[in-house]
Amino acid sequence: MQITFLGTSSGVPTRSRNVSSVALRLPQRAELWLFDCGEGTQHQILRSDLKISQLSRIFITHMHGDHIFGLMGLLASCGLAGNVKRVDIYGPSGLNEYLQAALRYSHTHFSYPVKVHTVHPGVIYEDDEFIVSCGLLHHRITAFGYRVAEKDRPGRFDVEKAKELQIPSGPIYGKLKRGETVTLADGRVIHGDQLCGNTEIGRKMAYCTDTIYCDGAVQLAQDADVLIHEATFAHQDADMAFQRLHSTSTMAAQTAYAAGVNRLLMTHFSPRYAPGNDIELKDLLREARAIFPKTEMAHDFMIYDVPRRREIDSKSTIHN
């Protein structure tokens, strides 16, 4: 599970930060999932190491332009240039009508299937390895946060040890791999757990933007390995955060703290904190770290490898 930030500015792009989009690479299955798709997201993908041909799912938080204006361009290019097989898009009601209207008036046809799923709080996608759920946030319009959870996997089956114990290969191995107890023809009772390594704990990522501090975000982020949370404003500008229903950096940190996450990555920064201004982004980072020390500030093209639980803290996982 590898996260790449493609846009970290709120509202409008700046010279160094594009508007919202986060890519999640799932290397084990050569898939790319996107969270939000602000204008210019396809250009950002081209400038990254991500492969557009691997794009398979897009999750949209809400219908504000800085989160969706890149969608039509990206989807149209996927048909012309990429060899995308199928894209499933998840988002609030209105998203399908928006795309249908854009298709109709721009005389665009996708050369591959695109399916839009209108989401409601709860589980919105599940397969053998992943479960994706969404929950309501608190913003000026309906906005959803997303949680991607990798399922726990049984530990690696020790084939060598099984051979040493002279357990006949075949279906018995399958049972033991699943942790079941098996009685062999010679009467020996073998517990699968003895032959399997420790369970691999699945990784969990939560993506919460745009929102002011709310219980929905805390619930969604519960025990996550990484929380990506918006921090549009500095604490000093909290009145603007309340007016526009965005978060301050301290609200993002409070959410991370309340949810007990392992790491907070802040994004969606107001351009007003550019270097040289009274308040700068480093001040937002300082404020957040006072509450939740394991906070980082995202920047465009920042990559974060979500570590497995046992790897946590043993190595740095952020490449700049």
Ligand SMILES: [Zn+2]
């Ligand atoms: Zn926004």
Ligand SMILES: [Zn+2]
């Ligand atoms: Zn918004």
